[in-house]
Amino acid sequence: MKTSIATVSTSGELPEKLEAIARAGFDGVEVFENDFLAFDGSPADVGRMVRDHGLEITLFQPFRDFEGMPEPLRSRTFDRAERKFDVMQQLATELILVCSNVSSAALGGIDRAAADFHELGERAAKRGLKVGYEALAWGKHINDHRDAWEIVRRADHPNVGLILDSFHTLSRKVDINSIRSIPKEKLFMVQLADAPLIDMDLLYWSRHFRNMPGEGDLPVAAFAAAVADTGYDGYFSLEIFNDQFRGGSTRSIATDGHRSLIYLADQVRRARAVPDLSIQPMPPRAIVNGIAFVEFSADEEEAADLVRMLETLGFQKEAVHRSKDVSLYRQGDIRLIINTDRHGFAGSSFAIHGTSAYALALVVDDATNALERAVALDAEPFCQPVVPGEVEIPAIRGVGGGVIYLIDDKSNLGRFSEIDFLPVEDETEVVSAHLLHIDHVAQTVAYDEMPTWLLFYTAIFEAQKTPMVDIIDPAGVVRSQVVENASGLLRITLNGAENRRTLAGHFMAETFGSGVQHLAFHTDDIFATAASLRQNGFKPLAISPNYYDDLEARFGLDTQLSDRLKAENILYDRDEHGEYFQLYSPTFGEGFFFEIVQRRGYAGYGAANAIFRIAAQKKHLRPDGMPKA
Template sequence: MKTSIATVCISGTLVDKLHACAAAGFDGVEIFEPDLIAAPESPEEIRALASRLHLSLDLYQPMRDVEGVDEAEFARVLRRARAKFELMARLGMDLVLCCSNVATATIDDDAVSAAQLRRLGDLAAEYGIRIAFEALAWGRFIDDYRRAWRVVELADHPSVGVCLDSFHILSRGHDPAAIESIPGDRIFFVQLADAPALTMDVLSWSRHHRLFPGEGSFDLAGFVAHIVRTGYSGPLSLEVFNDTFRQTDVRETAVHAHRSLRWLEDAVSRRLGADADERLARLPEPEPPTGFDFVEIKAEDTSAVEVLLAQLGFTARGRHRTKPVTLWSAGRARVVLNEQHAAGQAPHLAALGVAVPHPDRLAARARELGTPSAFRRTYAAEQALDAVRAPDGTEIYWVGAAAGEPDWTTEFEHGLPDAAESGASGVHAIDHVSLTQPWESIDEAVLLLGAVFSLDPASSTDVAGPQGLVQSRVMTARDGDVRIALNVVPTSLAHAGEGRRGLPQHVAFRCGDARALARFARTRGLQVLPIPDNYYEDLAARFDLADDDLAELRALGIVYDRDDAGEYLQFYTRIVGDVFFEFVQRLGGYDGFGAGNAPVRLTAQGAGRDRT
């Protein structure tokens, strides 16, 4: 379907926004009135620029408080409307958004509101303009799209229809199913926004926390499916008020926004199945990953990481034939240590790889979504792996999981043992990866992992650490074998320029016996992250652990959690550069991450004191 975006969604001047939206691939834009008022260009110049950029000007917005008023006030509404209609004529626009009244003096009478919309429609028709009436979630009396539609029906004017906004409908918990009772030609415009699940007043929620589709908790695919079934033929437009998006790079945000609509169109098409509208653009088939294939640690000198891996029972499997890269493994867990083009860099998590059934399909999907590609030079007889670059700079590769797919490990001096073999460490596989995110890119990262890799949001947690609150969002594959935690750098560290060094990334490896692994690693000289005695005293109070078990956990530096499904044991290495390793044991059906232990770990790591 035709795509559009409100200029309020992104940063910059109105001219900047038009150029960015055109470059990102949008078909049209909504002109947010404050953007035009602040622009030095005349309406005619804006109209001409949009034409040169092949952008339609779809909606002028907003006109507020136009109905439910007394006659004296309505005379002022008509005077104001005439001025705006004349301005719209100069812009070449024919659709205006009128919001339901929020004023305390509003008259609670549908007949009054309908009569005034009808008279406003008469005036609009003189200019060839239509009115899209929208129920604001905080409207004084009209705060439900179903009541807005009743008023439009009563107005009974060809120039008066409804605007349906996903935020105003879904934030109030209104059932969108009744949308299908509205004739498609009476729906004049559709605005879309996602949002996180928050408990706060709806106006503040709307003004500061809207998100692009695929980044929040709303069922936008279901919402748009109802709209498509009505026969609506207008654009799908984004209207997202968000403090972050309005201060990030206008071009990058526009691309990010357009990607969200491409993902949503595909999701709606798949939701509708055989009933899907042919105008809905479908992407190549999703390719959910079946597991992690490798992680890559990059540094000018990776010897400290090599020592750590050896202490934990990993085995060096070989050196790359043409590059300063080595491969280590334990069980199915593979760690690539890369010293190429890494001058001056401390050890950090630079890349990860996932296994997928059909790599070509995933590559096609990533291209269709306009996701930035990661490029590395490959030589003859080397396997070229496709990858995307996440917003934080991490490269995410994918390899074929099916038998007979090319094996990149043959490029090393020695191949890996059979995947089922488990080394002396007892490590089985990579359990999860934790990526540190700049505050401005967390939402884009959620969209990328969901849209490209079909990962689903599993949980969202705020963890209190000594440097501030760490927001954590977990994305998982549907079978649970790929878990990626996205952790936002606390504001205090971001402002201090600490970046990742203030909040390191880490890789968690799953093992069969955390106690045995910790004992084994200690015999090889491993120094685990020290855990304070206060933690174990609290642990004794919370869980009925035997004294011997508790003493062993304390001696080995293992932390513990339990829920109704099972148990979870964790221990951590010290930080090397900007990365550390975690080793976990899952018992029963435990599927969490020991969130209650995270503040203890963050405090123990505290402000770089634990780095080696």
């Protein structure tokens, strides 16, 4: 697959855009006219700059309000076209995009439009240029690619072809099977964009809410597969209009774009009966069978505080590392590692973020394949020196620059704790709290980073994203989406913070970036767990008694159950699948916390309870973020 992206898709000035696009690995770039006009250099300068980055200018765009104009407007459109052709020749690009007319002066008629394009094709041919026609979803007379194709067909000129845009086709729910009958030589360019499903004006939706394939809800993969079935072997190019992207990181947006196209190509390759050999194969998405461990970075003083909290939760030290200042704590299938070593990446992470859950290890079906796929999708591999004889675990960089280790049962990876750690006898008197496994990991990110990490997880791992929900914080709204797999063995909640007054925003501001803000542990009996926690000296997050009065009325709970919930500070929710119980620790440090949950068929994450939990947690924070004594 040959990849391209329109300069309008990224933030920044033109030189910055081109540098990021090239670094991300694209083959070509569409030059959007406004980006060119805002640049001080000549068209020839722009062309040289593009080629110096190893890119090809795949398209110059857009040329608006051309076909079907009455005189004297018609003559002026051809004059304008000649001026655009002048620029294109200096840029050294051969294709221009003409989008369907939206002018109130435009006249309808397929034959009239075809005649205009035939003449434009004649003029373009004299200069060795080509014209691509695209149906805008809001075009006055032409808003369907099938009508645009009929105009191109009747124009009957080798220098006039069709440009398809997934947004324009999918937003109007045009049958994508119609694409398969278009001759591949008449497809001059294919543009791709996804979008969340929102019921609004098409133009406004397009101009503000497009995103990368895989980040929205449109069937872009099915669209691309239909294109591939024509035999099309040209560029697949991203054309994204998005308010968040315009203010985001130029480099991150470009990287996301390239990742989205590589992932899309893999989807198309797997969907077709005859695989497209032009698409580089990669291993399938990795199946996640659980979380092997979560690793914290800390110094000795804060590690001691963290250990005391873990002990109240029923964790005991099981082992210490052979060569590093690292301890392993365990309960049920939950492994928590505390790393106070100052010489490795954990030490660097602590220096920047303070005590944090900087790494997690996923149990996958094949760690080697998972790493290969991740790297093919532009993930950054991670490695650091290990002592001979110790296990070197494949890993990639994740949210906030943290680490995701990839572990399977092959070779020695599944035995890393036996090989790298020495068992110890923990003499601390701790009562097990009946915690069985990690239910979910909650990562807090900047809101504009959420599409990045949703795409990252769903492209690499066999998982899907849930619809976005609003988490109400007394100081604002936090947007939340979940990446989960069908087995429930992978659940990662992504919470997007927009202001630092929210608990999530405070956590990000005080820890200097995105990261894991809380871990949720699963129990089969929340009340038995609460009783054991009391024996260990655990002090739960205190929930307002008003919450329980409303809870009883809202769900019609038995008074005895309501009283038990209130006595233990357990929150409750219910959906059509079942019940959910939640018990929280107070905050640790700058807003990190632990959660204990019991699911009885419940599919969600207790979003309705978030406002009460957050209000209670904020009472445990001083203005500087440190926990109260």
